[in-house]
Amino acid sequence: MSPISLLYGFGILIRNFFYRTGLLKSAKFDIPIISVGNLTVGGAGKTPHVEYLISFLKDYLNVGTLSRGYNRKSKGFILVNPNHNAEIAGDEPLQFKQKYPEVTVAVAEIRSLAIPQMIMAKADLQVILLDDAFQHLAVEPGLNILLTEYDRPFTKDFLLPSGRLREWRSAYKRADIIVISKCPPQMEEEDKAAILQEIRPFSHQQLFFSYYAYFPIYNLFDRNQRFSLHKDMDVLLICAIANTEYLLQYLHEEVNTVFMLEYPDHHYFSKGDIGKLGNAFKNMESKTKVILTTEKDATRLALHRKFLAENQLPVFVLPVEVKIHFDQEETFKKSVSDFLLNFKT
Numbered sequence: 001m002s003p004i005s006l007l008y009g010f011g012i013l014i015r016n017f018f019y020r021t022g023l024l025k026s027a028k029f030d031i032p033i034i035s036v037g038n039l040t041v042g043g044a045g046k047t048p049h050v051e052y053l054i055s056f057l058k059d060y061l062n063v064g065t066l067s068r069g070y071n072r073k074s075k076g077f078i079l080v081n082p083n084h085n086a087e088i089a090g091d092e093p094l095q096f097k098q099k100y101p102e103v104t105v106a107v108a109e110i111r112s113l114a115i116p117q118m119i120m121a122k123a124d125l126q127v128i129l130l131d132d133a134f135q136h137l138a139v140e141p142g143l144n145i146l147l148t149e150y151d152r153p154f155t156k157d158f159l160l161p162s163g164r165l166r167e168w169r170s171a172y173k174r175a176d177i178i179v180i181s182k183c184p185p186q187m188e189e190e191d192k193a194a195i196l197q198e199i200r201p202f203s204h205q206q207l208f209f210s211y212y213a214y215f216p217i218y219n220l221f222d223r224n225q226r227f228s229l230h231k232d233m234d235v236l237l238i239c240a241i242a243n244t245e246y247l248l249q250y251l252h253e254e255v256n257t258v259f260m261l262e263y264p265d266h267h268y269f270s271k272g273d274i275g276k277l278g279n280a281f282k283n284m285e286s287k288t289k290v291i292l293t294t295e296k297d298a299t300r301l302a303l304h305r306k307f308l309a310e311n312q313l314p315v316f317v318l319p320v321e322v323k324i325h326f327d328q329e330e331t332f333k334k335s336v337s338d339f340l341l342n343f344k345t
Helices: 002-021 046-057 089-097 111-119 169-174 187-198 245-255 273-284 295-310 329-341
Strands: 035-036 063-067 104-107 127-133 143-149 177-181 206-214 218-219 220-226 233-238 258-262 287-294 317-318 320-324
Touching: 035 046, 046 063, 046 089, 046 127, 046 143, 046 206, 046 320, 046 329, 063 089, 089 104, 089 295, 104 111, 111 127, 143 169, 187 206, 206 245, 206 329, 233 245, 233 273, 233 295, 245 258, 258 273, 273 287, 273 295, 287 295, 295 317, 320 329
Parallel strands: 035 127, 035 143, 063 104, 063 127, 143 177, 177 206, 233 258, 233 287, 287 317
Antiparallel strands: 206 320, 218 220, 218 317
Protein backbone atom coordinates (compact mmCIF):
# COMPACT_ATOMS: atom_id res chain seq x y z
CA MET A 1 0.00 0.00 0.00
CA SER A 2 3.05 2.30 0.18
CA PRO A 3 2.61 3.83 -3.32
CA ILE A 4 -0.98 4.80 -2.45
CA SER A 5 0.21 6.25 0.85
CA LEU A 6 2.77 8.37 -0.99
CA LEU A 7 0.12 9.68 -3.39
CA TYR A 8 -2.15 10.46 -0.44
CA GLY A 9 0.71 12.18 1.37
CA PHE A 10 1.56 14.23 -1.70
CA GLY A 11 -2.03 15.48 -1.83
CA ILE A 12 -1.85 16.46 1.85
CA LEU A 13 1.42 18.33 1.23
CA ILE A 14 -0.19 20.35 -1.58
CA ARG A 15 -3.22 21.22 0.54
CA ASN A 16 -1.08 22.30 3.50
CA PHE A 17 1.16 24.32 1.18
CA PHE A 18 -1.88 26.21 -0.13
CA TYR A 19 -2.91 27.13 3.42
CA ARG A 20 0.65 28.04 4.42
CA THR A 21 1.12 30.38 1.46
CA GLY A 22 -2.35 31.94 1.70
CA LEU A 23 -3.72 30.47 -1.54
CA LEU A 24 -6.34 28.93 0.74
CA LYS A 25 -7.45 31.10 3.65
CA SER A 26 -7.98 30.01 7.23
CA ALA A 27 -10.83 31.81 8.96
CA LYS A 28 -10.06 33.67 12.21
CA PHE A 29 -12.68 34.69 14.74
CA ASP A 30 -12.98 37.19 17.59
CA ILE A 31 -13.73 34.42 20.06
CA PRO A 32 -11.29 31.93 21.62
CA ILE A 33 -11.29 28.64 19.73
CA ILE A 34 -9.68 25.48 21.09
CA SER A 35 -9.15 22.56 18.75
CA VAL A 36 -8.90 18.97 20.01
CA GLY A 37 -7.76 16.41 17.47
CA ASN A 38 -5.23 13.79 16.48
CA LEU A 39 -3.06 12.74 13.56
CA THR A 40 -4.57 9.28 13.26
CA VAL A 41 -8.00 7.90 12.39
CA GLY A 42 -9.99 7.44 15.58
CA GLY A 43 -9.29 5.91 18.95
CA ALA A 44 -7.14 8.59 20.63
CA GLY A 45 -9.86 9.69 23.06
CA LYS A 46 -10.99 13.03 21.66
CA THR A 47 -14.49 12.83 23.17
CA PRO A 48 -13.40 12.29 26.83
CA HIS A 49 -10.79 15.05 26.45
CA VAL A 50 -13.37 17.50 25.09
CA GLU A 51 -15.55 16.60 28.07
CA TYR A 52 -12.58 17.21 30.36
CA LEU A 53 -12.28 20.73 28.95
CA ILE A 54 -16.02 21.30 29.25
CA SER A 55 -16.09 20.13 32.86
CA PHE A 56 -13.61 22.71 34.12
CA LEU A 57 -14.49 25.60 31.80
CA LYS A 58 -18.29 25.55 32.11
CA ASP A 59 -18.28 26.98 35.64
CA TYR A 60 -16.46 30.11 34.49
CA LEU A 61 -17.40 30.60 30.83
CA ASN A 62 -20.24 30.06 28.39
CA VAL A 63 -18.88 27.10 26.46
CA GLY A 64 -19.83 25.84 23.01
CA THR A 65 -18.72 22.73 21.14
CA LEU A 66 -18.73 22.23 17.39
CA SER A 67 -18.43 18.87 15.63
CA ARG A 68 -19.16 17.44 12.22
CA GLY A 69 -21.58 15.03 13.83
CA TYR A 70 -19.86 12.17 12.05
CA ASN A 71 -22.21 9.57 10.55
CA ARG A 72 -25.36 11.47 11.51
CA LYS A 73 -28.27 11.17 9.10
CA SER A 74 -29.12 14.87 9.12
CA LYS A 75 -27.53 17.66 7.08
CA GLY A 76 -26.46 21.25 7.66
CA PHE A 77 -26.09 23.31 10.81
CA ILE A 78 -28.00 22.07 13.87
CA LEU A 79 -28.05 23.28 17.46
CA VAL A 80 -28.30 20.06 19.45
CA ASN A 81 -30.83 19.67 22.25
CA PRO A 82 -31.05 16.79 24.77
CA ASN A 83 -34.20 15.42 23.12
CA HIS A 84 -32.50 14.86 19.78
CA ASN A 85 -31.34 11.37 18.90
CA ALA A 86 -28.02 10.16 17.53
CA GLU A 87 -29.33 10.09 13.95
CA ILE A 88 -30.03 13.83 14.10
CA ALA A 89 -27.12 15.05 16.21
CA GLY A 90 -24.44 12.39 15.89
CA ASP A 91 -23.45 10.20 18.82
CA GLU A 92 -20.66 12.31 20.36
CA PRO A 93 -22.40 15.73 20.16
CA LEU A 94 -25.52 14.20 21.69
CA GLN A 95 -23.39 12.76 24.47
CA PHE A 96 -21.98 16.25 25.18
CA LYS A 97 -25.44 17.81 25.31
CA GLN A 98 -27.01 15.15 27.51
CA LYS A 99 -24.15 15.29 30.02
CA TYR A 100 -23.83 19.08 29.97
CA PRO A 101 -27.23 20.59 29.06
CA GLU A 102 -26.03 24.14 29.78
CA VAL A 103 -23.36 23.93 27.06
CA THR A 104 -24.11 25.02 23.49
CA VAL A 105 -23.55 22.05 21.18
CA ALA A 106 -23.65 22.37 17.40
CA VAL A 107 -22.97 20.16 14.40
CA ALA A 108 -22.16 21.22 10.86
CA GLU A 109 -20.21 19.99 7.87
CA ILE A 110 -18.52 23.37 7.23
CA ARG A 111 -17.18 24.65 10.52
CA SER A 112 -15.95 28.00 9.20
CA LEU A 113 -19.58 28.84 8.38
CA ALA A 114 -21.01 27.23 11.50
CA ILE A 115 -19.04 29.34 13.99
CA PRO A 116 -20.78 32.60 12.96
CA GLN A 117 -24.12 30.76 13.14
CA MET A 118 -23.34 29.63 16.69
CA ILE A 119 -22.45 33.17 17.72
CA MET A 120 -25.63 34.55 16.15
CA ALA A 121 -27.72 31.93 17.95
CA LYS A 122 -25.87 32.28 21.29
CA ALA A 123 -24.44 35.80 21.52
CA ASP A 124 -23.03 35.16 25.02
CA LEU A 125 -20.65 32.38 23.90
CA GLN A 126 -17.15 32.91 25.31
CA VAL A 127 -15.19 29.91 23.99
CA ILE A 128 -15.76 27.25 21.32
CA LEU A 129 -14.25 23.76 21.44
CA LEU A 130 -13.70 22.20 18.03
CA ASP A 131 -13.97 18.40 18.17
CA ASP A 132 -11.68 16.44 15.81
CA ALA A 133 -10.34 19.50 14.00
CA PHE A 134 -6.55 19.13 13.86
CA GLN A 135 -6.69 18.61 10.07
CA HIS A 136 -9.43 21.22 9.61
CA LEU A 137 -7.21 24.07 8.43
CA ALA A 138 -10.15 26.17 7.21
CA VAL A 139 -10.45 27.46 10.79
CA GLU A 140 -7.41 28.76 12.67
CA PRO A 141 -7.72 27.85 16.35
CA GLY A 142 -6.11 29.91 19.05
CA LEU A 143 -5.06 26.78 20.94
CA ASN A 144 -4.33 23.48 19.20
CA ILE A 145 -4.42 20.32 21.35
CA LEU A 146 -3.08 17.14 19.74
CA LEU A 147 -3.76 13.68 21.16
CA THR A 148 -1.71 10.58 20.49
CA GLU A 149 -2.10 7.16 22.10
CA TYR A 150 0.44 5.76 24.55
CA ASP A 151 0.51 2.35 22.85
CA ARG A 152 0.30 3.71 19.29
CA PRO A 153 2.06 7.09 19.07
CA PHE A 154 2.09 8.96 15.78
CA THR A 155 5.91 8.68 15.73
CA LYS A 156 5.61 4.95 14.97
CA ASP A 157 2.73 5.13 12.50
CA PHE A 158 2.43 5.55 8.73
CA LEU A 159 0.20 7.40 6.30
CA LEU A 160 -3.12 5.97 5.21
CA PRO A 161 -3.76 3.35 3.93
CA SER A 162 -0.46 1.72 5.02
CA GLY A 163 -1.01 3.01 8.55
CA ARG A 164 -3.48 5.23 10.40
CA LEU A 165 -1.97 8.70 9.90
CA ARG A 166 -4.19 11.32 8.27
CA GLU A 167 -1.18 13.47 7.42
CA TRP A 168 2.61 13.43 7.74
CA ARG A 169 4.11 13.02 11.20
CA SER A 170 5.75 16.44 10.94
CA ALA A 171 2.30 18.07 11.22
CA TYR A 172 2.57 17.68 15.00
CA LYS A 173 4.56 20.94 15.04
CA ARG A 174 1.23 22.81 14.67
CA ALA A 175 0.18 21.66 18.15
CA ASP A 176 0.48 23.92 21.18
CA ILE A 177 -0.28 21.09 23.62
CA ILE A 178 0.42 17.39 23.03
CA VAL A 179 -1.39 14.86 25.21
CA ILE A 180 -0.25 11.24 25.38
CA SER A 181 -3.63 9.62 25.93
CA LYS A 182 -4.70 6.24 27.31
CA CYS A 183 -1.61 5.86 29.46
CA PRO A 184 -1.54 3.14 32.12
CA PRO A 185 -3.14 4.34 35.38
CA GLN A 186 0.22 3.73 37.04
CA MET A 187 3.09 5.24 35.07
CA GLU A 188 6.78 5.58 35.88
CA GLU A 189 9.02 8.58 35.32
CA GLU A 190 11.20 6.42 33.07
CA ASP A 191 8.26 5.93 30.67
CA LYS A 192 7.66 9.66 30.64
CA ALA A 193 11.31 10.38 29.84
CA ALA A 194 11.35 7.81 27.01
CA ILE A 195 8.27 9.36 25.37
CA LEU A 196 9.70 12.87 25.72
CA GLN A 197 12.82 11.63 23.95
CA GLU A 198 10.70 9.96 21.25
CA ILE A 199 8.50 12.95 20.45
CA ARG A 200 10.99 15.76 21.14
CA PRO A 201 8.41 18.55 21.53
CA PHE A 202 9.29 21.98 20.20
CA SER A 203 10.00 24.87 22.56
CA HIS A 204 6.49 26.25 22.05
CA GLN A 205 4.85 22.94 22.97
CA GLN A 206 3.82 21.40 26.28
CA LEU A 207 3.53 17.64 26.77
CA PHE A 208 1.05 15.95 29.14
CA PHE A 209 0.10 12.36 29.93
CA SER A 210 -3.51 11.31 30.50
CA TYR A 211 -5.38 8.17 31.50
CA TYR A 212 -8.99 7.13 32.05
CA ALA A 213 -10.74 6.76 35.37
CA TYR A 214 -13.87 4.62 35.25
CA PHE A 215 -16.83 5.00 37.61
CA PRO A 216 -19.85 2.94 38.76
CA ILE A 217 -22.08 1.88 35.88
CA TYR A 218 -25.60 3.28 35.47
CA ASN A 219 -28.76 2.04 33.79
CA LEU A 220 -29.17 3.29 30.21
CA PHE A 221 -32.69 4.56 30.97
CA ASP A 222 -32.37 5.37 34.67
CA ARG A 223 -29.17 7.14 35.74
CA ASN A 224 -30.17 6.80 39.40
CA GLN A 225 -29.72 3.04 39.17
CA ARG A 226 -25.99 2.63 39.70
CA PHE A 227 -23.61 0.00 41.02
CA SER A 228 -19.97 -0.98 40.81
CA LEU A 229 -18.50 -3.81 38.79
CA HIS A 230 -17.16 -6.75 40.79
CA LYS A 231 -15.27 -10.01 40.33
CA ASP A 232 -18.38 -12.25 40.41
CA MET A 233 -19.95 -10.44 37.46
CA ASP A 234 -20.09 -11.62 33.85
CA VAL A 235 -20.32 -8.85 31.26
CA LEU A 236 -21.72 -8.83 27.74
CA LEU A 237 -20.05 -5.83 26.16
CA ILE A 238 -21.60 -4.27 23.06
CA CYS A 239 -19.61 -1.48 21.49
CA ALA A 240 -18.77 0.32 18.27
CA ILE A 241 -15.70 2.37 19.07
CA ALA A 242 -12.37 2.70 17.27
CA ASN A 243 -10.19 0.90 19.80
CA THR A 244 -11.38 -1.47 22.53
CA GLU A 245 -8.02 -2.59 23.96
CA TYR A 246 -7.84 -0.05 26.80
CA LEU A 247 -11.45 -0.72 27.81
CA LEU A 248 -11.04 -4.50 27.72
CA GLN A 249 -7.90 -4.33 29.81
CA TYR A 250 -9.82 -2.47 32.49
CA LEU A 251 -12.82 -4.83 32.40
CA HIS A 252 -10.72 -8.00 32.58
CA GLU A 253 -9.27 -6.69 35.85
CA GLU A 254 -12.69 -5.83 37.32
CA VAL A 255 -15.08 -8.67 36.38
CA ASN A 256 -15.15 -12.44 35.97
CA THR A 257 -15.60 -12.77 32.21
CA VAL A 258 -16.19 -10.45 29.26
CA PHE A 259 -18.06 -11.47 26.12
CA MET A 260 -18.00 -8.86 23.39
CA LEU A 261 -20.16 -7.91 20.42
CA GLU A 262 -17.92 -5.52 18.48
CA TYR A 263 -18.87 -3.33 15.53
CA PRO A 264 -17.14 -0.60 13.46
CA ASP A 265 -16.76 2.85 14.99
CA HIS A 266 -20.01 4.92 15.01
CA HIS A 267 -22.02 1.89 13.82
CA TYR A 268 -25.81 2.24 14.04
CA PHE A 269 -27.10 -0.92 15.66
CA SER A 270 -29.71 -2.65 13.52
CA LYS A 271 -32.71 -4.63 14.74
CA GLY A 272 -30.69 -7.74 13.92
CA ASP A 273 -27.81 -6.52 16.08
CA ILE A 274 -30.14 -5.90 19.00
CA GLY A 275 -31.78 -9.29 18.50
CA LYS A 276 -28.34 -10.90 18.57
CA LEU A 277 -27.60 -8.97 21.77
CA GLY A 278 -30.78 -10.32 23.38
CA ASN A 279 -30.02 -13.92 22.39
CA ALA A 280 -26.41 -13.70 23.54
CA PHE A 281 -27.49 -12.33 26.91
CA LYS A 282 -30.13 -15.03 27.44
CA ASN A 283 -27.59 -17.72 26.57
CA MET A 284 -25.09 -16.52 29.16
CA GLU A 285 -25.04 -19.06 31.99
CA SER A 286 -24.41 -16.75 34.89
CA LYS A 287 -26.22 -15.74 38.05
CA THR A 288 -24.75 -12.24 37.92
CA LYS A 289 -24.69 -10.91 34.40
CA VAL A 290 -25.11 -7.51 32.81
CA ILE A 291 -25.04 -5.87 29.39
CA LEU A 292 -22.47 -3.09 29.29
CA THR A 293 -21.75 -0.37 26.77
CA THR A 294 -19.81 2.89 26.45
CA GLU A 295 -21.31 6.36 26.79
CA LYS A 296 -20.90 7.00 23.07
CA ASP A 297 -22.56 3.72 22.11
CA ALA A 298 -25.38 4.38 24.58
CA THR A 299 -26.67 7.24 22.42
CA ARG A 300 -27.15 4.81 19.50
CA LEU A 301 -28.50 1.96 21.61
CA ALA A 302 -31.15 4.37 22.92
CA LEU A 303 -32.71 4.26 19.45
CA HIS A 304 -33.89 0.75 20.41
CA ARG A 305 -35.41 1.75 23.73
CA LYS A 306 -38.73 -0.03 23.10
CA PHE A 307 -37.16 -3.41 22.23
CA LEU A 308 -34.72 -3.28 25.14
CA ALA A 309 -37.52 -2.46 27.59
CA GLU A 310 -39.95 -5.06 26.24
CA ASN A 311 -37.30 -7.77 26.44
CA GLN A 312 -36.08 -6.64 29.87
CA LEU A 313 -32.48 -6.36 28.73
CA PRO A 314 -30.46 -4.65 31.50
CA VAL A 315 -28.16 -2.32 29.56
CA PHE A 316 -25.72 -0.37 31.70
CA VAL A 317 -23.31 2.38 30.74
CA LEU A 318 -19.70 2.72 31.88
CA PRO A 319 -18.81 6.39 32.51
CA VAL A 320 -15.24 7.57 32.03
CA GLU A 321 -13.24 10.68 32.90
CA VAL A 322 -9.82 11.90 31.85
CA LYS A 323 -7.13 12.30 34.50
CA ILE A 324 -3.71 13.90 34.09
CA HIS A 325 -0.56 12.10 35.28
CA PHE A 326 2.41 13.36 37.32
CA ASP A 327 0.42 15.97 39.29
CA GLN A 328 0.17 18.10 36.15
CA GLU A 329 -3.59 18.62 36.13
CA GLU A 330 -3.34 22.17 37.44
CA THR A 331 -0.52 22.90 35.00
CA PHE A 332 -2.69 21.71 32.11
CA LYS A 333 -5.64 23.80 33.28
CA LYS A 334 -3.38 26.81 33.72
CA SER A 335 -2.12 26.45 30.14
CA VAL A 336 -5.68 26.56 28.84
CA SER A 337 -6.66 29.36 31.25
CA ASP A 338 -3.64 31.46 30.27
CA PHE A 339 -4.61 31.18 26.62
CA LEU A 340 -8.12 32.37 27.42
CA LEU A 341 -6.99 35.20 29.71
CA ASN A 342 -4.47 36.45 27.16
CA PHE A 343 -6.77 36.14 24.16
CA LYS A 344 -7.09 39.36 22.19
CA THR A 345 -9.58 40.06 19.44
